Amino acid sequence: MKKLLVRGARQLITLHGPKGPRRGMDTRELGLIQDGSILVSDGLVTCAGPTRRIENLAEARSAMEVDATGRVVLPGFVDCHTHLVGGVSRLADYETRIAGADYHQISEAGGGILSSIRPVRELSSKHLEWRARHDVGTMLRHGTTSIEAKSGYGLDETGELKSLRVAVALDGRPLDIVSTYLGAHAVPPEYAGRSDDYIDWICAQMLPLIHRRKLARFVDVACDGAAFNARQARRYLEAAKALDFGLRIHAEQFSHCGGIHLAVELGAASADHLVFADAADIDLLAQSGTIATLIPGAVLHLGLDRYPPARALLDRGAAVALATGFNPGTSPTLSMPMVLSLACTRMHMTPAEALTAATINAAHAVGLEDRTGSLEPGKQADLVIYDVPDYREIPYHFGVNLVHTVVKRGEIVYQRAGVKWADQ
Ligand SMILES: [Zn+2]
Structure with a gap:
């Protein structure tokens, strides 16, 4: 069983919530976990929660780790x-x-x-x-x-x-x-x-x-x-x-x-x-x-x-x-x-x-709500790590691509290459 642990996000945004599309004030509820981690097994989310809890799970020990320290993790768009x-x-x-x-x-x-x-x-x-x-x-x-x-x-x-x-x-x-x-x-x-x-x-x-x-x-x-x-x-x-x-x-x-x-x-x-x-x-x-x-x-x-x-x-x-x-x-x-x-x-x-x-x-x-759009147990691990400490930075920096890593069905499909002098 292939496992992935995305660990230590400053903000993990799960969009966990009611079954239907979000309306009214529910549209502002992001299911945000400060210092959050997410465990993935065979392409699906197993659990998402505070890092202290997730990293102590027995299954987390054999997982490949992706460090999200200081960054924001969101469901893929x-x-x-x-x-x-x-x-x-x-x-x-x-x-x-x-x-x-x-x-x-x-x-x-x-x-x-x-x-x-x-x-x-x-x-x-x-x-x-x-x-x-x-x-x-x-x-x-x-x-x-x-x-x-x-x-x-x-x-x-x-x-x-x-x-x-x-x-x-x-x-x-x-x-x-x-x-x-x-x-x-x-x-x-x-x-x-x-x-x-x-x-x-x-x-x-x-x-x-x-x-x-x-x-x-x-x-x-x-x-x-x-x-x-x-x-x-x-x-x-x-x-x-x-x-x-x-x-x-x-x-x-x-x-x-x-x-x-x-x-x-x-x-x-x-x-x-x-x-x-x-x-x-x-x-x-x-x-x-x-x-x-x-x-x-x-x-x-x-x-x-x-x-x-x-x-x-x-x-x-x-x-x-x-x-x-x-x-x-x-x-x-x-x-x-x-x-x-x-x-x-x-x-x-x-x-x-x-x-x-x-x-x-x-x-x-588009009828994909059962498999994607939020990071909840049983859904596909479609997630993106952004190189920012707060999700509001994403719209704030208009025209700037702040994506660091993209994971699709539990596989890393894109990782931004570092800029030599800037990332030292
Ligand atoms: Zn059109």
Whole structure:
């Protein structure tokens, strides 16, 4: 039996707590143990507690030891909204936006989502997998140990199946990857002006095919003025629900389109973005099991000022999660610590609320709550050691990667190399 003892953390944050996603004041309860240690056996947490108790356990004596003295230990981040297989960087869009164009002007000029379709359709599976694997490595070095990965840049049958297969092939190497079919991301050029026909085709062909081949656990739709309206989103999500897919939705990102109402009515696992959520939407979410997933990186990268109403969502009792929303157009970041900084500074979440949103609540948003998101007996030992003495330093130092060691299922998968002169 392979054992690991992570010993002597100045702060061990377990997120130990009630079974469901955390709401209200529970969102601030981190299960923090001062001078804590954690014992791992065969990839799973055996126990976590004060160092004095854990180090005296008989099983701890034969364990390989990882010294966390003076540092912070957290559950690995769960990045619950990524477009992992998103093709290539959109650097021309970036420069056009800097010069003053907005998201819709860029799309109309041939940039935006549609400019990502060609590369995803043309690149081989091997090349797409190579790119995704590279991005997974960067996520891991920033403390992420599980992600959700959407398709949605192929849009035809071959492109979408290829994207989903890449996500499925990378699952467990070493991140847990939950695959989502986002066929209703944009209307592809071959269906230009015929969005209803495109939804018909998805419902008749793609959903049953992906279900048969078990290539996705969830489906997602962009419910937005420039993509699909609420009527089309409903048709698509109802067809997916009938096949037992879990549901997710891009809702109220650029305008108010009714996506949150639909998500709650259909029992979606998550409604994402929510920048234009109004008071009635916030109350609906607070009374539902749908997680409010916020993506502040997209607001930052688009150069906008309006952030999602995190404070109102938390204060009214909604379960809030955070994600990078990693994609080449609106949020090309792979860094959850940076997302935490934005959540705290721009959305007025406390550091404790942001940590909960990025771990246990995010795990609930993608159906991984039984195996990850907190450091409790029986769950995977997915943990990250940060080179700081207090967890609040993680969002405080925005844009700085303070990850020291990453452990996935009890294995050390990343350890930062020291800088010779600085670490002496
Ligand atoms: Zn997205």
